[in-house]
Amino acid sequence: MRASLIQIAVNEDETVEARRVRAAALVREQAGADLVVLPELWTTGAFAFEEFDAAAEPLRGPTYEAMAKAASDAGVWLHAGSVPERGPDGRLYNTSLVFSPAGDLTASYRKIHRFGFDKGEAVLMGAGREPVTVRLPDTTLGVATCYDLRFPELFRSLVDAGAEILVVPAGWPERRRAHWTLLARARAVENQAFVLACGTAGTHAGVPQAGHSIVVDPWGEVLAEAGADEEVLAVEFDPERVARTREQFPALKDRVLGLEPPRG
Numbered sequence: 001m002r003a004s005l006i007q008i009a010v011n012e013d014e015t016v017e018a019r020r021v022r023a024a025a026l027v028r029e030q031a032g033a034d035l036v037v038l039p040e041l042w043t044t045g046a047f048a049f050e051e052f053d054a055a056a057e058p059l060r061g062p063t064y065e066a067m068a069k070a071a072s073d074a075g076v077w078l079h080a081g082s083v084p085e086r087g088p089d090g091r092l093y094n095t096s097l098v099f100s101p102a103g104d105l106t107a108s109y110r111k112i113h114r115f116g117f118d119k120g121e122a123v124l125m126g127a128g129r130e131p132v133t134v135r136l137p138d139t140t141l142g143v144a145t146c147y148d149l150r151f152p153e154l155f156r157s158l159v160d161a162g163a164e165i166l167v168v169p170a171g172w173p174e175r176r177r178a179h180w181t182l183l184a185r186a187r188a189v190e191n192q193a194f195v196l197a198c199g200t201a202g203t204h205a206g207v208p209q210a211g212h213s214i215v216v217d218p219w220g221e222v223l224a225e226a227g228a229d230e231e232v233l234a235v236e237f238d239p240e241r242v243a244r245t246r247e248q249f250p251a252l253k254d255r256v257l258g259l260e261p262p263r264g
């Protein structure tokens with residue numbers, strides 16, 4: 001499988017519409033890849049809380065239109081990162097869109113763990129409730145978004161549903177970059193799965209972004225890692241390594257489920 005992670009820069013000197021056009025062009029340039037990934041909330045920036053309301057779009061809004069066309073023009077599976085979605089209930093959600101090479105919306109995922117504690121996304125957006133996997137011809141993707149990376153139980157549920165490639169679009173800040181790398185590797189090792197984690201570059205709302213998009217194999221080895229600036233991280237790997245790793249080192253089979261609550 002050939003995958004391209006588009007670590008797009010989200011700076012305030014570019015309009016949302018200009019960035020959308022640029023992102024679509026970058027997707028088209030990846031023709032020949034199997035899977036292309038964009039980061040979280042790359043239209044506004046994950047920390048541009050004040051922009052969310054004005055930039056919110058319906059599920060099938062302008063980003064959907066641009067990305068559906070880009071996926072079909074390039075003939076790639078496209079995880080188009082996430083958009084601030086205005087749901088039919090009027091609430092905002094941090095919603096990821098996944099397209100087939102024909103440009104069909106195959107899956108959408110509303111971020112389950114909202115970031116910000118009692119501020120920002122955590123109060124401005126509603127929480128998703130449903131983990132999502134996406135069946136590709138020869139493998140299965142499990143999707144999660146940014147802060148979700150800190151919650152291993154979500155990833156285990158994706159693996160239980162057949163996920164072999166865990167795709168994590170993010171807008172991770174530079175100040176916690178060490179956590180990003182560590183958690184991406186941890187999710188890969190404990191789930192014996194590939195992790196494709198795609199962040200943003202640039203600075204918006206005063207928050208420098210970590211960049212450092214990363215691809216980790218089921219043994220926890222880093223196959224590729226971006227720098228801090230805008231970059232397309234291209235990588236080739238064999239999804240069958242997941243089954244081989246799980247067979248050769250069958251730790252997932254040793255799970256003990258349904259433990260009693262701790263005593264004491």
Ligand SMILES: O=C(O)CCC(=O)C(=O)O
Pocket residue numbers: 046114115145146147148150171172173176179
């Ligand atoms: O967990 C973190 O440190 C970063 C999370 C985040 O920035 C987000 O979910 O938007």
